Amino acid sequence: PIVLWMTEDPFYTDVSAACTRDARLILTIDEGALPLYKRLGIGHAHYFPIPTNTSIFQKNESPEEMCSYDIALAGYPYPNRIKAIDTLLQQNKWRILVAGKEWHRHLNKSRRHYRDLTLVTNWRSPQQMADIYQQSAIVLNPHRPAQFAYNKNKAMIQNVSLNNRAFDIAAAGSFQLTDLQPPQAFSSFAFYKDEDDLLEQVEYYGSNAEKRKAIARNNYEQVVSWNTFESFPHRLYKIVKSAL
CATH class of the missing domain: 3.40.50.2000 (Glycogen Phosphorylase B;)
Incomplete structure (x- = not known):
């Protein structure tokens, strides 16, 4: 099954829409694009933002x-x-x-x-x-x-x-x-x-x-607590499992 993650939505939705024909599941980084995929007949489309890398972006406790x-x-x-x-x-x-x-x-x-x-x-x-x-x-x-x-x-x-x-x-x-x-x-x-x-x-x-x-x-x-690369595999697995 084909899963597509649209990481430039909604700014390239002309291109995104043309790629959806064979997809079982669409992931989009912007909830504004979800109605588009619904109109295109995509049964499984989910908001899935790009996570942050906490090994690089981490709190500094300096004053x-x-x-x-x-x-x-x-x-x-x-x-x-x-x-x-x-x-x-x-x-x-x-x-x-x-x-x-x-x-x-x-x-x-x-x-x-x-x-x-x-x-x-x-x-x-x-x-x-x-x-x-x-x-x-x-x-x-x-x-x-x-x-x-x-x-x-x-x-x-x-x-x-x-x-x-x-x-x-x-x-x-x-x-x-x-x-x-x-x-x-x-x-x-x-x-x-x-x-x-x-x-x-x-x-x-x-x-x-x-x-x-x-x-x-x-x-x-x-x-x-939600959107990091540590939590990424678990969240992705749950979404994909629900669509297959």
Whole structure:
């Protein structure tokens, strides 16, 4: 029996849909794609996010006063990420790290010369990313938008699930702000609604270390109790067994 794990849903659902004909079971990393597979007649489709590797992303018990950055954002410069960083840089208040290729092309010259901006455009290893998360008071995690021009998602299926970076950040014991309201299973995650709300949240959590620590601790517990490579084989076995 063929089991397919769609790790780019819903952003490549045009491709995903074309692959499903012979599949007995579909696993998807985003619950927003589940109705698509139901319409395609797939009897067994399950939400199954990419787990975090806790041998790399693990809590560091060093004091938070060691943070080198007030805010960090890692990832490709999608339009919503560019807008978030530009909004924060305009405030001229925080030490900000941005990591990812192509960012130098999307921040104007004045922003790139912002005194407290650290711009990292070369490849970072997973361990280096874990270090960045732990060196940052707030890790921003805006998700890839369904409307991004290079998606292959003609149905414009909206992503509703946390990305795998969210689980890595949580497993590292770091506080994050996402732009998606999290599902019940990850109800402790803090999120923002728009750029004005982002500023309010950064101001609030930036000056409330205990609140950050409490949320990060809850994020950590929710993730490592369920979505790690240690629990991966057992969860996969249960799902596959139910479908065969």
